[in-house]
Amino acid sequence: MNKKIKKASRHTNQSEGLIFEKSSPGKRAFELPPLDVPVADPAKALGANHRRAGIDGFPEVSEIEVLRHFTRLSTWNYAIDLGMYPLGSCTMKYNPRVNEFIARLDGIATEHPYQPQELSQGCLKILRLLEKCLLEITGMDAITLQPAAGAHGEMTGLLLIRAYLQKQGNPRKRVLIPDSAHGTNPATAVIAGYEVENIKSESHGQIDVEKLRDQVTGDVAALMITNPSTLGIFEQRIPEIAEILHAKGALLYMDGANMNALTGVTRPGDLGVDVMHLNLHKTFSTPHGGGGPGAGPVAMKKILEPFRPLPILVEKEGGRLALEPVRPDSIGRVKAFAGNFGVLVRALAYILAYGPGVRQATEDAVLNANYIRKQLEGAYELPYSLPSMHEVVFSDAIQKKSGVSTMDIAKRLIDYGFHPYTTAFPLIVPGALMIEPTESESMEECDLFIDAMKAIAEEAATKPEIVKTAPHTTRVRRLDEVGAARKPILRWKPAAPQSEAAD
């Protein structure tokens, strides 16, 4: 590896088997306080045929072993806390630790969703303030905090559209989705009962507005648009797009995955968007946690408000807040209880920390992306030349000539101490390198990343093998994904299986 690269060096980490392999009968890591009521006989209380003997293979280990096991596993992960995570479309920004602290407070983490609402005013005020902040940021009229993630928000948004159109007599048949969209968009449209019509981007990667005029017919319910698009480019003709849809009675859905480019700078509500979701685990910094949990609030225009999912947060006389479980036109419940409350709490904490200054975060995110774009232009091909917002998409066209693909470059980036960027997405760019630095990276970290990317470009040209066989410094080397899918091993099994008596 190039000695001038300051970021990464070798380190060791420890081997660790599966927790089941460390188990030994009689060990335990948890003790309960003694039982203070008479012992019930399970066989008598449950009936012999309901009673379970024991759980074969369940771990039996001590507390220190549990702690070490998971601590060792944790050291095999990359994380934002370790460095830049330039995953395009994922907005991997700093997760403030105070948000973890407040989400665990007594009176926040301890509250039961069915406790009396007069004893839940604190929870409801948090939800209310978050609603207000998100409405101000999006420029929309109404919101639901119920959805548990972005895709769940997409579904909620499309069900709102469907209910609105149904109320007018016809839910319509099709949803238009650009070829650059996230995979969740088409998958969601199907769950909402729509047929998907994929539409081709024009040569600059934008929606082909002239073609759209023909594509929007009387059976189109909505267009799902991502803005900025997954190319990181602002969809400049979005107000015109909204007009085309509205003229035919269709609605404009905006995937808010890229809201980190717009917060405080422009508002989707002002651009003609009818309904959108936000990914609080992206733009509003709630931790990704290895894949979740998230939250996907859906903000909408007035016309969709009557259809919001249950329960609905309302303000009663005297300022008392309540969650109402019934509304005649509601699409119904999309999830039990009151949304992913603990995630919503963290997002509000993030917003309060910035206040109106959240605009600065947007500016820094766009500044970082453009800085990286400028420095890497030439080393990597830029397939679309329109201005970048919060992320930049290159392609591996130059490196392909020496047989090096975006995936190889991504894996080599690991050796340089970075998490890879998003590979092979969006689908309209063959061999895409999708880079989103977020505002959380200092100039120094951006420079380290640029150095690494340039060094890899040089390696690809001069010694491609080292790139193609990367990573070289990780605990495991490239893993056999084909084998994993062909003969799936999806759980641990004991070497000598015992039978479970009561089963």
Next chain:
Amino acid sequence: MRYLPKSPAERQEMLAAIGAKSIEELFSSIPDRFRLRATLDIPGPYSEAEVIQYFKDRAAENSNGYTSFLGAGVYNHLRSVVTDAIIQRGEFLTSYTPYQAEITQGTLQAIFEFQTLMCQLTGQEVANASMYDGSTATTEAVLMAERLTGRQRVLVARSVHPEYREVLKTYAKNSGLRVEEIPFTASGTVDANALQAVVKDDVAAVVVQSPNFFGVIESYAPLVDVTHTAGAMFVVAIAEGVSLGLVRPPAEADIVAMEGQSFGLPPSYGGPFAGVIASRDRFVRQMPGRLAGQTTDSEGQRGFVLTLATREQHIRREKATSNICTNQALCALAATVHLTLLGKEGLREMAEQNLSKAQFALSELLKIPGVRRTFDAPFFNEFTVELPRSVKIVNGHLLRDKIIGPLALGTPYPQLTKHALVCVTETTTRAEIERFANAVKLALERPI
């Protein structure tokens, strides 16, 4: 701003490198008339101390200091501080979905362990990496059964959590699924005769919950045979996972949909929790959500990857088995750590304490004149009693004694007006149970 790592001079330097005169120039692609000129009307900026104070003030407006007898899908259980210590490690907390397997082996191995634990608990052969919660897991289980059978009629026991059924109906409305409900018997169990009368070869799934919403443990035998005879999938929802420490798992089910909240996750006003789908190996290709699988690297070492991704939306788009992408990974990790801490003996003992405390609470309540048990079938840590007076009025009196009373069943089940769903876990002390029973007694003795 403390979260932003740039000095004003660095911002200028970066702008200069880009060749832009101002930050405004970088936003030139946004038409001028849509550029926000006004300052956002949101509170802040708050220092860390102010953020903490805001939430402490809100916390003080909630139920601090009250003893609760609520369950109904969200349970208070003991949690070791070790769980939070682990899941707050930045390497887990701030890591992304483990698509880059070489640098996310920690998350991947933990998911593999989670899948194994879920199989062991439920008696199933394969479990996924998590769904949003028990309600959406139940719905996704039904959608999976629809794909497996090619049928569109679904029979759901009325004793399944009312909110789970509502979520299912929301999804069903637009996908052509027809949802019908199966009544419960005087014992509180699914009415097997009623099921037999309507289950036909057009039914995709029969959905029951155990312990059901009334806390009653279902007997699967009379239900599963008629379901399978009709060629339908037998789907079991589990809202209280701790029951599996003591109660026989639904090994005969085709799909199990479970809520993992009881495994180390705080109530948190309803979320985030961790839904689980577990099933048979032969159905795995129709499962929704992520799966971690074991494999080897190019040097033959054991490692783990996300696998069978051709079921998922990022590959299959409109042909995916589900639209789920982000799941509840950190909650699943918490459940993994918690269950590992509890271990075989700890989980059994916790389940036994729940059973004993609930039995004790029932016997205390039955000493009160006019209070009687609604259903006589076996229960785990929740049971239903009928009061001689409105549950809401009794609960109103209990609040004055800082007791949050049991759930009134009259709203979800109009025929169960005056019936209450009482939940007691290992966290409820004998003294609290006695104080509760006494307060109920006094409330019932008060003149109307």
